[in-house]
Amino acid sequence: MEASEFKYLKGLSKVYPNIAKASNEIINLQAILNLPKGTEHFVTDIHGEYEQFHHVLRNGSGAVRRKIDDVFGATITTNEKKALATLIYYPEEKIKIVEAEEADNIDDWYRVTIYRLIQVTKIASAKYTRSKVRKAMSKEFAYIIEELVSERYTQDNKEEFYNGIIDTAIETGMAKQLIIAFCNLIQRLTVDHLHVLGDIYDRGPYPNKIMELLMSHHSVDIQWGNHDIVWMGAAAGQTANIATLLRISAKYGNLPILEESYGINLLPLARFAMKVYADDPCSCFTVGYREDDITNIKDVELDKKMHKAIAIIQFKIEGQIINRRPDFHMEKRNLLDKINLEKKTVTVEGKEYELLDTNFPTIDPKDPYKLSKEEADVMERLKQAFINCEKLQRDVRFLFSKGSLYKVFNDNLLFHGCIPLDKNGKFKKVKLFGKTLSGKELFDTLDNYARLGYYSLDPEEKLKGLDMMWYMWINENSPLFGKDKMTTFERYFIADKATHKEPKNPYYKYINEDETVDMILNEFGLFAEDSHIINGHIPVAFKDGESPVKCHGRVLAIDGGFSKAYQPKTGIAGYTLIYNSFGLRLAAHEPFKSMEQAIINESDIHSDNVLVQRVVKRKRVADTDTGKELKDSIEDLKKLVKAYRQGCISQAE
Known part of the structure; x- marks a missing residue:
């Protein structure tokens, strides 16, 4: 064993001081590798449109509604699904309205709602370890929620158990807070990681509020625009x-x-x-x-x-x-x-x-x-x-700490604009x-x-x-x-619009060719067949028939006009992309009217979803960047166990 390796394993032994603890961690990490990969959410060119961005974050570009459909199918009505989705997006605001409208039957509403939220939470948490789910819970209700979503109760006593907890929550005046905790947890679990592909600022009125949202997000990276x-x-x-x-x-x-x-x-x-x-x-x-x-x-x-x-x-x-x-x-x-x-x-x-x-x-x-x-x-x-x-400096420091010009993440290349190419x-x-x-x-x-x-x-x-x-x-x-x-x-001072033209880099011409896409991906160390280039910057003229899907799905240009200034050109209000364990799904959004209308009228952003790519085999954590790190950790722990067994490093009792 080399001196550097011995020094590293010696340090690792302080965390896992004996074979039992090291072996338990190997088993735990190996189990995590077999879980479905977390859902990634891609947005770009937000341009200060806070309310629309906030709503898209809350609904996971339709991912929350799909989970509701998966759980309840045809067992509840479309209106009930809309009401439940709106509650999950805006729990505090929606509960106030319901409490005013259903004052005489509010306890019944609490019971039905909590039961439905339990079912949605179960499916939202299915791809995570119990430890990760627990960390995402409200500390105040972590024990209660964990018990309610647990599958360790038989059908005979489950209903009695649920009713006992829910009745107590109602009697103690905590039902509202419990519902809010469930809704926040569902939002948190629906999307595991957020990618912002640039242009948070300019044109729209509230980039500062968007920055506050991003700084409070549990997992985000930013590619500068x-x-x-x-x-x-x-x-x-x-x-x-x-x-x-x-x-x-x-x-x-x-x-x-x-x-x-x-x-x-x-x-x-x-x-x-x-x-x-x-x-x-x-x-x-x-x-x-x-x-x-x-x-x-x-x-x-x-x-x-x-x-x-x-x-x-x-x-x-x-x-x-x-x-x-x-x-x-x-x-x-x-x-x-x-x-x-x-x-x-x-x-x-x-x-x-x-x-x-x-x-x-x-x-x-x-x-x-x-x-x-x-x-x-x-x-x-x-x-x-x-x-x-100081407020601007705080926001910019966050852009530096969480941002970069590009990112390679789970075999995809992310950047805002283009890769400069010659003619x-x-x-x-x-x-x-x-x-x-x-x-x-x-x-x-x-x-x-x-x-x-x-x-x-x-x-x-x-x-x-x-x-x-x-x-x-x-x-x-x-x-x-x-x-x-x-x-x-020229745009300010010359009438001749020929002088206003800004010819695009050849990248936008060649990006439909496999040879170019291969060249770019390989340059950034990507050789997987299912790797993609994902970027924004140039609004896609959807209304003129232009597609954000280039090179038969290998390139996704997802600027669809989040900014109201661009919507007359694009004909929509932005694209977003969801990448879960089943594949890539592109959403084209209609304009968002207001948070108030979304809550009162239970109106979601209408989004046309297109399945860009469905994987042959469901993606697991083992197939991700996190999986690679976990595999390295497992190998290190195996070396530590070997060192313990050979007596190179002494175990602690």
Whole structure:
């Protein structure tokens, strides 16, 4: 036995001090390997749509309702199933309504409901060890729930046993709390792990509430999206990201997120905008307020002026980065120096276009990318506000701790955008800071730069990281962007829509070919026949017949328009994906109206489910990443038992 192995087994012996305890753990782990794999839930491009995301989390993209159907079949009515499902999603709120409506018969309702919840809990907990189920229970009711879902009672005494516990719960006034505990447990057990494939932020009004949900979730990972990296860079102090974030928030009428949810003081920007653009109608800088927030609009003209002010600042700061980082190869995107105010035109890629707006009071033609003194003061104040916002810093630290640019999980490759490919469908070679990168190495390097930008104390490393966090948002070689260019300037100032086009990376062309999919999966160490690529980012135009299922099911592009801003294009309100022990199931969701309507009318999100892949043999824990770790642990424990038997390590009594 090598010294390193002996040292490791010696440490392991402190946890399992004798053959009996080590052997018991081997038996326990071996039993876990034979359980069905836990259910994985995939969502992407949430874009601040809190209520819809919250509901999808609670109903497990229809998984809860399927369990109810499995348990009760035709023995209860459709309306009873809807009522039970709504109760499981929103137990506190639904019980209040029932208690008011069924005051005279509430005890009977308690009895029937608890009995039904017991049956659903049994099927939801069937794929887990008793220990794991116990840990998921409310501590207050763990013993009672465990007894109620146990199968150790005979049919003769089971009913009497159930009634005794339920009657006592009713008599002591604890029936409501017991029901809530059951509902929360069912939600918890229905989905074992959540994958968020990026873009939590921007467009919708409540990304902060989504972050709170994610931070309270029992098991989650996040693949950063391009909009997430903007907020992450802003929290680190990257002023180009701060300006971008503010511009997008202004464009979608979401500035209150910053002021009310994160406490970012926007008064310096507002005062500057009102002063510099006082007589400017800012007609090119409209604000896309949401219909459900229309009553909260305070000052449309101010929002438009702030929109323009921060857009001009953004173009200036971006120009500074482009000039500072020739490795980014973005010189063509510097357009402020291509403006001819006398002719009221701008030259883009050699062609001259008439400008829709020619009022640029802060742009110095001799040094167009230099911030005016007032602009610089505004940005410094905003930078300090972002850096010192503890709530934002908490959210961003969570994104770093639970997130990454990609993840390999249970033989699937997860990322937000794309794998940059060249025109021939091969990994695109990208040169950054003197090093040529492609494929997995590009992802790993960019991920590292993002962490340097946020955490590094070295000024040079931090600046590189900060600039790379902007690069990941906007550069054609970024796997988070996946387009040749971002035509923000053209969309504001040029009428010709030909200049607005943003050609997509060849990835989106080649991803339907087996050779390309094999190349990508192999690059990330995946060789299994049933491996998949799962990503979001580009909304799938469902209403035009486009399918999220690519390459006969090997690639799943599941951005279906969670964001209301995209729903007119997609025709639906998002895709989600469920991967359980039986296979992969894709759900296409209709728009979610409100939590209030879901509770009162017992209306779930209508979802069309498609079975993408059904496995020939049911997946077990042994077939998962967790299973691989458990197998390694079993081998280590077997070595420990052998060492005990050979006398290499002494057993404790």
